[in-house]
Amino acid sequence: MLSAVALAGRGRGRTAPNPNVGCVIVRDGRVIGRGWTGAGGRPHAEAIAIEAAGDVAGATLYVTLEPCAHVSARGPACADLIVAAKPARVAIALRDPDPRTDGRGIARIEAAGIAVATGVEAAAARASMAGFLTRRSKGRPHVTLKLATSLDGRIALPDGSSRWITGPAARAHAHLERARHEMILVGRGTLEADSPTLDVRLPGLEGRSPRRAVLGHGAAPEGWTALRDPTAIAGLDGVDHLFVEGGAGTAAAFLAADLVDRLLLYTAPIVVGAGRSAIGDIGLADLAAAHDRWRLADTRTLGIDRLSIYERI
Amino acid sequence: MLSAVALAGRGRGRTAPNPNVGCVIVRDGRVIGRGWTGAGGRPHAEAIAIEAAGDVAGATLYVTLEPCAHVSARGPACADLIVAAKPARVAIALRDPDPRTDGRGIARIEAAGIAVATGVEAAAARASMAGFLTRRSKGRPHVTLKLATSLDGRIALPDGSSRWITGPAARAHAHLERARHEMILVGRGTLEADSPTLDVRLPGLEGRSPRRAVLGHGAAPEGWTALRDPTAIAGLDGVDHLFVEGGAGTAAAFLAADLVDRLLLYTAPIVVGAGRSAIGDIGLADLAAAHDRWRLADTRTLGIDRLSIYERI
Numbered sequence: 001m002l003s004a005v006a007l008a009g010r011g012r013g014r015t016a017p018n019p020n021v022g023c024v025i026v027r028d029g030r031v032i033g034r035g036w037t038g039a040g041g042r043p044h045a046e047a048i049a050i051e052a053a054g055d056v057a058g059a060t061l062y063v064t065l066e067p068c069a070h071v072s073a074r075g076p077a078c079a080d081l082i083v084a085a086k087p088a089r090v091a092i093a094l095r096d097p098d099p100r101t102d103g104r105g106i107a108r109i110e111a112a113g114i115a116v117a118t119g120v121e122a123a124a125a126r127a128s129m130a131g132f133l134t135r136r137s138k139g140r141p142h143v144t145l146k147l148a149t150s151l152d153g154r155i156a157l158p159d160g161s162s163r164w165i166t167g168p169a170a171r172a173h174a175h176l177e178r179a180r181h182e183m184i185l186v187g188r189g190t191l192e193a194d195s196p197t198l199d200v201r202l203p204g205l206e207g208r209s210p211r212r213a214v215l216g217h218g219a220a221p222e223g224w225t226a227l228r229d230p231t232a233i234a235g236l237d238g239v240d241h242l243f244v245e246g247g248a249g250t251a252a253a254f255l256a257a258d259l260v261d262r263l264l265l266y267t268a269p270i271v272v273g274a275g276r277s278a279i280g281d282i283g284l285a286d287l288a289a290a291h292d293r294w295r296l297a298d299t300r301t302l303g304i305d306r307l308s309i310y311e312r313i
Numbered sequence: 314m315l316s317a318v319a320l321a322g323r324g325r326g327r328t329a330p331n332p333n334v335g336c337v338i339v340r341d342g343r344v345i346g347r348g349w350t351g352a353g354g355r356p357h358a359e360a361i362a363i364e365a366a367g368d369v370a371g372a373t374l375y376v377t378l379e380p381c382a383h384v385s386a387r388g389p390a391c392a393d394l395i396v397a398a399k400p401a402r403v404a405i406a407l408r409d410p411d412p413r414t415d416g417r418g419i420a421r422i423e424a425a426g427i428a429v430a431t432g433v434e435a436a437a438a439r440a441s442m443a444g445f446l447t448r449r450s451k452g453r454p455h456v457t458l459k460l461a462t463s464l465d466g467r468i469a470l471p472d473g474s475s476r477w478i479t480g481p482a483a484r485a486h487a488h489l490e491r492a493r494h495e496m497i498l499v500g501r502g503t504l505e506a507d508s509p510t511l512d513v514r515l516p517g518l519e520g521r522s523p524r525r526a527v528l529g530h531g532a533a534p535e536g537w538t539a540l541r542d543p544t545a546i547a548g549l550d551g552v553d554h555l556f557v558e559g560g561a562g563t564a565a566a567f568l569a570a571d572l573v574d575r576l577l578l579y580t581a582p583i584v585v586g587a588g589r590s591a592i593g594d595i596g597l598a599d600l601a602a603a604h605d606r607w608r609l610a611d612t613r614t615l616g617i618d619r620l621s622i623y624e625r626i
Contacts, residue, residue, distance in 0.1 A: 153466015273595030
C-alpha cells in the first residue's frame with residue numbers, strides 16, 4: 001500500500017477536483033500492475049493498473065481510495081472494472097467521501113465475492129490526498145506556506161535583498177514543491193518588488209508550472225488570478241493544493257485567517273541580524289495561544305540547508 | 314579514546330585555566346581505570362585513572378591530551394607518573410600546546426620504552442577541549458550563544474513577554490549547558506527587564522551554577538562581573554567557556570565582533586508573527602558575507618522542540 005501511496009504522490013497538483021489516487025496489483029509477491037490518476041483526473045489509477053496487469057485473477061489490488069461506484073462520461077466505474085477483473089483481494093486505504101461512492105464501491109466489490117480490507121495505511125494515504133480531503137472537509141484547497149529564512153528567521157536584508165538565503169538544493173526542492181500544487185500565490189508587494197515568474201525551473205518539469213495568483217487589491221498581471229483576501233481561496237476552481245510563497249504580509253494574512261495546513265521551512269546556516277522577518281503580525285495575543293498548533297512531520301538536509309516540514313495538529 | 318573524550322566532557326566548565334582531560338586504561342579488552350580532570354584543574358585525569366587501576370603493566374592508556382611534563386606544587390608531572398606505572402602503550406589524541414609540555418611529555422614516555430600513538434580521535438578531543446584550546450589559540454574564552462526562538466525567529470511578543478517559547482525539556486537542557494560553562498552573560502536590558510538568576514536549576518547540579526556577567530555600562534549587581542564590550546572577555550580570569558544568553562543586542566554585539574564559536578538554537582514549533590527578533594543589527598553588508606561561517610554540528614529533539622547546534626567553520 002505504501003507503494004500505492006508513493007504513486008499517488010505523482011498526481012498531486014494535477015488531478016483537481018479529482019483525488020490523486022495510487023494503485024498497485026501484486027500476485028505471488030510480484031508487482032504486475034501499477035497506476036496513478038492521470039492529469040485532469042483521468043484515467044483513474046485502478047483502470048491503468050488493471051490494464052497494465054492484463055490478467056489479475058488471484059491477485060491483490062492495493063488502492064489508496066475506495067474505487068468509484070459511479071459511471072461518468074469519461075469512463076466506467078472502477079468498482080465495476082474490479083468486479084470484472086476478479087482479483088482475489090482488494091485492500092483500500094480510505095473510504096471515498098464523495099456521496100456518489102461513499103461505501104458503495106466497497107459494497108459492490110464485496111457483493112461480487114471479492115475480499116475487501118479497508119483502513120490499510122490510512123494515515124499515509126490521507127497525507128497523500130490532503131488536497132482532495134481538505135477540499136471535501138473544509139471547502140477550500142490544502143494550503144502550504146513556504147518560508148526560506150536564515151537561522152534567525154530573516155528573509156531579506158533591511159534593503160530587501162534576498163539573493164540568496166538558501167542554496168541551490170533547497171531552491172530546487174522548492175521548485176519541485178511548486179509542481180505539486182495547482183496554484184502558487186504571492187502578495188502584491190512581492191509581485192511588484194521581485195516580479196517573480198513562479199514557474200517550475202527543473203529539467204523535465206517545465207510543463208508542470210502551476211497557475212499563479214496574487215493577494216491584494218488592484219489588477220493582476222495577465223494570466224494571473226487576483227484574490228482580495230485569503231478566504232477567497234474557497235472559490236478557486238480546480239485548485240486543491242495552494243502554495244503560498246510570501247512575503248511576510250501574505251504569510252501573516254493566511255496564518256491569521258487560520259488557513260495554513262503545512263509549513264515548509266527552509267533554513268540556511270547563516271545569521272543575518274537586522275533584516276526583514278518571515279512573518280508579519282498574525283494578531284497573537286499571548287504565547288500560550290501559539291502552542292499546540294504545529295507538529296514536526298519531517299526534516300531533511302538539502303545541501304547545507306535544512307528543510308523542516310510542520311503540519312497543522 | 315571516545316570514552317576518554319566523553320569523560321573529559323564531565324570536567325567542562327570546571328577546570329579553567331587547566332584543560333578538561335579524560336583518561337581510560339584498558340587491559341585485555343577490559344577498562345581497569347578511568348579519570349577526568351577534577352574541579353579547579355586537579356587532580357589530573359591520568360593520575361586518577363592510574364590510581365584506580367592500581368597495576369597498569371601491559372595495559373593501554375588512552376588520554377585526550379598529551380600528559381604534562383612539568384612538576385607543579387599541586388602534583389607530579391603526569392608523564393613521570395606514566396613512566397613509573399609502565400603501561401605497554403599510550404594513545405594520545407592531541408599534543409599539549411602549553412610550552413612547558415608541547416612534545417616533552419610524549420618524548421619522556423617514548424624514552425622510557427613505552428609505545429606512543431598520537432592524533433587518535435583528535436577531532437573529537439579538540440571539540441571536548443574547545444575552551445582550553447580557544448584560550449590558547451585566541452587568548453579568549455570559547456563563546457556559545459544560546460537562542461530560543463519560534464519557527465519564525467521570535468524570542469518574545471512585541472510587549473516583551475517570552476514565557477514560554479520553548480518547553481520544559483529544552484529549558485532543562487539549557488540549564489545543563491549553563492553548568493558546562495564557567496560564566497554566563499546577559500545584556501543590561503535583559504538583566505533589568507527579567508532579573509534573571511542565571512543559575513542551574515537541575516537536581517544534583519545546583520552547586521554547578523557559573524559566575525554571572527552583564528554586558529554594558531553601569532554598575533553590576535553584587536557578585537556579577539561587568540563587561541563594557543565583548544572584547545573584554547579576553548581578560549576574564551578562569552573563564553574558558555562563556556555562555557551568552559541574550560538579549561538581541563548582546564547577541565548582535567558578540568556576532569558583530571566575530572566572537573561566537575557555537576550557536577545553540579532551540580526552536581519551538583510555534584509561529585509568533587510580530588514580535589522581538591533574536592538578533593539585532595550585526596552590520597551585515599550583503600548576504601554573501603553571511604555564508605560559509607556556520608555548519609550544523611548536531612541536531613536533536615527535546616520534547617516538542619528542536620535543538621540545532623551550529624559551529625563556526
